[in-house]
Amino acid sequence: MFYKLINTIDHIRPFSTAKAHCDVPCGIYDPITAQINALTVVRMMDLMSGLSEGDAKSKTEYHNSMSRYIAVKEDHAEKAKHEIRVIWGDFIKDAHVEKYPELPGLVHKIMQIGSKCRQTTGRDNGLAFVEAINQFAEIFWAIKEMKIKKAKAPYAPGLEMVYPDL
């Protein structure tokens, strides 16, 4: 009876909630998605560079391939930024920023370099993008109290990446 009354009030004007979940929210956060997207950006830059140097392809094929590389570069730079924003907004808390005061500046830097990667074709921007996101991954895994290892990605462009040492 009393429960019904409280439950009815809750439907009209919801009370605050306290979670007794096993892990909330889902707790699945991993910067690897952003890292792979950033690697893809460098890969597209390399393909674009290779394409512009050759002249074996017909004009139509050239434009077709170039447009696709540009579209993928554009898309993956934005996806990498999105993934970082999700971790920044949903996972990182004030206590983490206090412990790693460089985090806000680093996230802002990733946003800016990501935009630069969309605006330009310079490989240096792509490398800086990967490096900044690797730095973010290092801090992320430190927050999770997990050791990391650095290894070259097993696919082109084969840049050094930060991975959790499982």
Add this chain to the structure above:
Amino acid sequence: MLKIIKVTGNSLSPFFLSGDFVLVSTSHRQFKNLKEDDLVVFFHPEYGRLIKLITKNYPDSENLKVTGSHEESISSHKLGFIPYSDLIGKVIFHIKQPRSM
């Protein structure tokens, strides 16, 4: 001061089910007297507002250790120490939803 808070999730099942309500006393004066098996609501920097059982109170350092009662609950090790400053209050009454037999 008293607050009504709705429980979500099953970390405290079978005693508390998702959808139950609790009446919480938010008086800070009681925190030093909290004891093992008292239920508290607190804010956790990674998991948000949680309700858990106390496993140990450390009044000198003003910290608590907490746990759930369900095997899938977040371990107290994973939650870490809960400082009094993150406590919202102590559960003083449980408003149960009808249990199916």
